[in-house]
Structure formats: structure tokens, C-alpha cells
Amino acid sequence: MEVPILKQRNYLIASVQAVLTDQDLVNLRDRLVAQVGRFRSVGVILDVTGLDVMDSFSVRTLRDMAHMIRLRGADTVIVGIQPEVAFSMVQLGLSLEGVPTALDLEEGLAYLDARPKRTSVGPPPGTR
Amino acid sequence: MNKPHEPSPQNGSEATGPVKDKAVIPIRTVMDIVTARQYGRELAMETGFSQTESTLIATIISELARNIVLYAQSGEILLEKTVPGSAHRGVVIISRDNGPGIPDVQRALVGGYSTSGGLGLGLCGVRRMVDEFYIDTGTGKGTTVTAKKWLQ
Numbered sequence A: 001m002e003v004p005i006l007k008q009r010n011y012l013i014a015s016v017q018a019v020l021t022d023q024d025l026v027n028l029r030d031r032l033v034a035q036v037g038r039f040r041s042v043g044v045i046l047d048v049t050g051l052d053v054m055d056s057f058s059v060r061t062l063r064d065m066a067h068m069i070r071l072r073g074a075d076t077v078i079v080g081i082q083p084e085v086a087f088s089m090v091q092l093g094l095s096l097e098g099v100p101t102a103l104d105l106e107e108g109l110a111y112l113d114a115r116p117k118r119t120s121v122g123p124p125p126g127t128r
Numbered sequence B: 001m002n003k004p005h006e007p008s009p010q011n012g013s014e015a016t017g018p019v020k021d022k023a024v025i026p027i028r029t030v031m032d033i034v035t036a037r038q039y040g041r042e043l044a045m046e047t048g049f050s051q052t053e054s055t056l057i058a059t060i061i062s063e064l065a066r067n068i069v070l071y072a073q074s075g076e077i078l079l080e081k082t083v084p085g086s087a088h089r090g091v092v093i094i095s096r097d098n099g100p101g102i103p104d105v106q107r108a109l110v111g112g113y114s115t116s117g118g119l120g121l122g123l124c125g126v127r128r129m130v131d132e133f134y135i136d137t138g139t140g141k142g143t144t145v146t147a148k149k150w151l152q
Helices: A022-038 A056-071 A083-091 A105-113 B010-015 B030-047 B051-072 B123-129
Strands: A005-008 A011-015 A043-047 A075-079 B022-027 B075-081 B090-097 B132-137 B143-150
Touching (some): A005 A022, A011 A022, A011 A105, A022 A043, A022 A056, A022 B030, A043 A056, A056 A075, A056 B051, A075 A105, A083 B051, A083 B123, B022 B030, B030 B051, B030 B075, B030 B090, B051 B075, B051 B090, B051 B123, B123 B132, B123 B143
Parallel strands (some): A011 A043, A043 A075
Antiparallel strands (some): A005 A011, B022 B075, B075 B090, B132 B143
């Protein structure tokens, strides 16, 4: 199933509504990385509320996705990790290290809004 | 994904209702991974595991089924509730394939994929999370992983 990607201001929002196969997740990653360029987005929110499990493959794919989007000049925040999914990730030693997370869509938007603005001609001195 | 004859259990429709106490799920495609873990979640819930533990069991099944797809192309996942009267109550997960086998099991069992040292099979995490764990593998002889999780 294809995950819908919504454009909200200069952010992209993708909400996982149903169970995804590995292939679905890889497709989502590629579409988001591409659409950041098409819509000149500076932030991406991925809502994973509908994901039934986060295993080593999902975690690696999401980390890769966030890093690829970062290389395209936008920030990613992952929202909606359910308590039981968080429990399994911790138990299995899976980490989204380096990828910001927030409770839900609202907090994700707040996170992106709170980031310092970057100029369009490259990073200002003293930042990455 | 590309096999039209495959069942397509979107949104868990395949896994609703009572599940049998034992099932053998053929694993060939990424869709079969989803089928196996959804069945496993249902079986775990019926066995009496909490939603949290059932999610953990589904995650374990997902790891094992993916290893089949990635490394052996095809195989099967056997899911089973323990029979009444046995020493423990819980679920047994057996993952079987006739793939190339794991040449260096010790290395595959070390660390998580993120801490490196392991082979990225997720086996280390799986082993830590279950009460009994056996692996029978070797170059050319396929791989059988048995994982048992008991109700506390």
C-alpha cells in the first residue's frame, strides 16, 4: 500500500495508516527523499502510528531515510511510536540514534517550527 | 510482492478471528513476513501474552522471516502454542530454510547490527528476548532457528 504524502507549508507529512511491507517502506523512503526536492521542503514528519512492528529493517530504513533527507537539506522528525513498539525496540536493542522523535503530529510540527532558520545560500557560520 | 497468487492480508484482515494453535507459514516474499508476524501476534494474544509482549513476539517473527527472504529466498515459519500440560505455557517459533546457512554463527549472534560485530541478522536481539533459543546451521545445510517464549 502506498503511504500518502501531504504538503503542509514547507513541510512534508507522511502518515503510515496500515501495515507496511519492507518494500512499501523502501518506496516511502525514496518518495520522501525525492519530494523534498520537488516541493522545496525544509522539514519532513513521518507518523508511524500505524506501524505494527519496528524491527531492525524498519529502524535501519528510517535512519537511512532521515540521513538522506538531511543530505537534501531538510530535517526529519519521526512521530507516533506506540508504547509497545517502543518497548520492543528497547528490548531488541534497536535505536533511531540521531533521528529526532516527537510524541505526535502536533509535537512534530512544533519541533520543526522551533528549529533555527537556515539561509538558502548554505549553512550560516558555526552550524553544520 | 509480485506474485499475484499470494494472499494479500492488508490491515491484518487475514489474522482476524481465532487462529489455529499451530500454523506453518511459507515465507517467500516480503508480504509473507507481514502475514507471519500478524499471525504470531494473534497467537500470542490468545496464549495470554499482553499487547506489549505480543508486539515483541511479532517483532521477533519479523526478524526471523526476513532472514529467510534475504538469505535463503524461501523457507517457512512454524508458530505453535504449547500444549496444555507441558512444563511451560507460551509460544514456540521455528524458522526453517534450506538456504546457504550461516558460516559464522558466533559472529551472527554477537552485538546488534547497530553496534556492529554482528552480521545484521537481528539474531542477537532475538536470542536475548526469548526463554529458549537454538540455532542449527552451517554452510550448505540451511538454517533452523527455534525460539520459545514463556508466559511469566
